[in-house]
């Protein structure tokens with residue numbers, strides 16, 4: 001599903017990623033942990049095509065069978081819209097739109113049929129326990145509900161992979177636990193692949209594999225056998 005090799009990233013003279021290699025299979029739930037500043041967000045943004053590796057170093061990046069080396073920005077944004085879902089620490093829902101409208105936006109960008117999209121969004125919200133909340137705006141929802149709307153938005157285009165950057169970092173422990181169980185349920189019922197940056201120990205333990213980053217490199221890989 002994701003093959004990355006020799007990923008480097010410089011910001012000016014600062015080398016933030018120092019040659020990361022990784023391989024993620026379809027249906028895996030991967031947790032990325034490590035201290036603040038170790039390059040987790042930078043790596044996630046590169047894997048998620050929101051940012052690019054530093055070019056002059058020989059790298060390769062393949063997501064969902066497509067090589068992303070040297071692909072144009074227009075093609076890349078279409079690829080991202082069709083193949084990748086994102087969940088951020090702060091939900092980043094658009095405040096002036098309802099929950100249902102927020103969920104529909106990535107599908108409208110992909111020029112999908114309006115009625116079918118709205119029906120699918122309503123189904124996703126129902127699946128996520130939000131059928132009573134479809135016409136609420138983000139500020140009328142709890143933190144946990146906002147994050148579940150963000151999950152529905154990430155799912156609307158049936159992405160190959162969902163990237164989440166500290167998705168429960170801003171939630172109380174109960175809502176965080178609910179969100180983590182939801183990720184595992186989506187993996188179990190839909191085979192959804194997840195790459196999740198987290199400081200949450202419980203979430204990291206629930207993942208199939210945990211990758212630990214330090215100073216711009218993956219320094220350890222733990223495969224969880226409990227599952």
Ligand code: ADP
Pocket residue numbers: 011016034035036037038039040041042043
């Ligand atoms: P993490 O998510 O593990 O906390 P980041 O990937 O956000 O780490 O950051 C890694 C390092 O890169 C940090 O030293 C950070 O200050 C630096 N950094 C991140 N983004 C930028 C940027 N846009 N410009 C300059 N430095 C950056």
Ligand code: MG
Pocket residue numbers: 040041042
């Ligand atoms: Mg970060």
